[in-house]
Amino acid sequence: MDTNPIPTLSMDPFSDAVLSDPYAFHGELRDAGPVVWLEHLNVYGMARFDEVRSSLLDHETFVSSRGVGVADFAKEEPWRPPSLLLEADPPLHDRTRGIMSAILAPARLRLQESLWRERAEELIDNLTEKDSFDAVTELSEVYPMRIFPDAVGLMDEGREHLLTYASAVFNAFGPRNKIFEEGNASSKEASAWVAEACKRENLKPGGWGQDVFAAADRGECTSDEAERLVRSMLSAGVDTTVNGIGHLVLALTEHPDEWEKLRAEPRLIRRAVDESIRWDSTVQTFFRTASHDTEVAGHLIPKDSKVLLFLAAANRDPRKWENPERFDLSRTTSGHVGFGAGIHQCLGQVIARLEAQMIIGALAKRCTRITRVAEPVRRLNNTLHALASLPVRVELA
Numbered sequence: 001m002d003t004n005p006i007p008t009l010s011m012d013p014f015s016d017a018v019l020s021d022p023y024a025f026h027g028e029l030r031d032a033g034p035v036v037w038l039e040h041l042n043v044y045g046m047a048r049f050d051e052v053r054s055s056l057l058d059h060e061t062f063v064s065s066r067g068v069g070v071a072d073f074a075k076e077e078p079w080r081p082p083s084l085l086l087e088a089d090p091p092l093h094d095r096t097r098g099i100m101s102a103i104l105a106p107a108r109l110r111l112q113e114s115l116w117r118e119r120a121e122e123l124i125d126n127l128t129e130k131d132s133f134d135a136v137t138e139l140s141e142v143y144p145m146r147i148f149p150d151a152v153g154l155m156d157e158g159r160e161h162l163l164t165y166a167s168a169v170f171n172a173f174g175p176r177n178k179i180f181e182e183g184n185a186s187s188k189e190a191s192a193w194v195a196e197a198c199k200r201e202n203l204k205p206g207g208w209g210q211d212v213f214a215a216a217d218r219g220e221c222t223s224d225e226a227e228r229l230v231r232s233m234l235s236a237g238v239d240t241t242v243n244g245i246g247h248l249v250l251a252l253t254e255h256p257d258e259w260e261k262l263r264a265e266p267r268l269i270r271r272a273v274d275e276s277i278r279w280d281s282t283v284q285t286f287f288r289t290a291s292h293d294t295e296v297a298g299h300l301i302p303k304d305s306k307v308l309l310f311l312a313a314a315n316r317d318p319r320k321w322e323n324p325e326r327f328d329l330s331r332t333t334s335g336h337v338g339f340g341a342g343i344h345q346c347l348g349q350v351i352a353r354l355e356a357q358m359i360i361g362a363l364a365k366r367c368t369r370i371t372r373v374a375e376p377v378r379r380l381n382n383t384l385h386a387l388a389s390l391p392v393r394v395e396l397a
């Protein structure tokens with residue numbers, strides 16, 4: 001073990017430069033070796049597909065209960081009470097995941113399909129009354145907010161806090177840098193609103209939120225746990241899909257031939273959603289903590305080490321993907337780690353896919369061409385690759 005020293009990299013993975021355009025840095029990380037030492041943060045890093053995927057799958061060695069951000073909950077007070085899903089290990093995780101998987105089962109989600117399609121078509125009809133619009137502020141930030149809060153059964157007043165809150169949650173997985181501090185300062189009110197919104201008495205009947213409290217009534221969890229499980233949907237279910245849809249539009253504007261293919265063959269939309277998550281992974285990174293001394297690719301990772309897994313870099317690893325920087329609807333996307341892998345693999349991936357399919361399907365039905373009219377503007381976040389603006393012009397069918 002460790003006959004070759006682990007390469008050290010000095011770059012801060014959470015610097016403005018890396019967060020706005022991470023891909024050159026990801027190449028350096030992958031080329032440096034299967035395991036690297038990130039001296040700026042004093043953590044190990046992995047960016048190659050094989051090592052990222054096998055670490056995600058090995059939840060007993062690389063645990064989540066000590067936080068999936070840079071903070072080690074064994075040494076530091078968590079920023080907020082930990083998630084009972086994302087920041088939990090078995091056996092607790094088995095129980096909470098079981099409750100939520102039943103509520104968000106694919107067959108139940110399909111019940112939303114016709115309503116979500118109708119809302120998507122309405123939005124696209126309105127947007128295409130003008131020949132250009134902002135695909136972020138007028139589309140990807142708008143559509144999920146028109147369907148997701150209703151599906152959860154959230155109170156009407158104050159829903160605009162959801163994006164601020166989600167953005168702060170994803171910032172908090174990174175270091176306490178300027179981006180975190182700015183997000184944190186503006187999120188106080190949003191956090192208070194979310195805490196209220198998750199309470200049983202504030203959730204509307206018929207929504208997924210009340211389903212969680214029904215599980216509490218059956219004795220599957222306590223009411224306090226139910227509140228925190230509803231919070232997971234609000235933390236993870238908005239800014240992720242907003243940026244997933246934004247990146248899919250970006251991919252299609254940058255690859256007009258793929259847009260043509262998708263219009264000619266609408267069944268490709270499903271693949272397009274996963275290919276865009278592979279191509280520009282909304283969730284860029286998550287941490288784990290080594291529960292015991294372990295070996296990865298011949299290198300020792302000592303017990304209690306924090307390890308940064310670069311999901312987005314794994315999804316563009318040329319050792320795994322041919323022409324990885326190309327958004328390509330003819331490739332097989334299965335196996336990408338943009339939704340994670342193993343026991344923590346995204347609970348909401350069916351929701352995310354359905355939302356994106358509905359809105360991009362409506363766009364493809366209505367428009368023959370979509371072109372970018374200005375450079376996209378990035379919104380920096382410590383975990384998400386996020387967009388602030390993407391002005392586009394469309395030509396109608």
Ligand code: HEM
Binds near residue numbers: 311
């Ligand atoms: C494009 C959209 C989305 C992306 C890219 C995404 C990505 C991810 C990733 C990478 C993980 C794994 C975390 C880890 O291994 O530590 C995850 C977990 C999770 N996601 Fe998503 N997500 C998306 C949408 C959603 C939605 C709509 C929901 C709504 C319910 C959701 C809820 C969750 C939850 C609760 C977890 C934790 C699951 C667990 O630990 O068992 N996500 N997501």
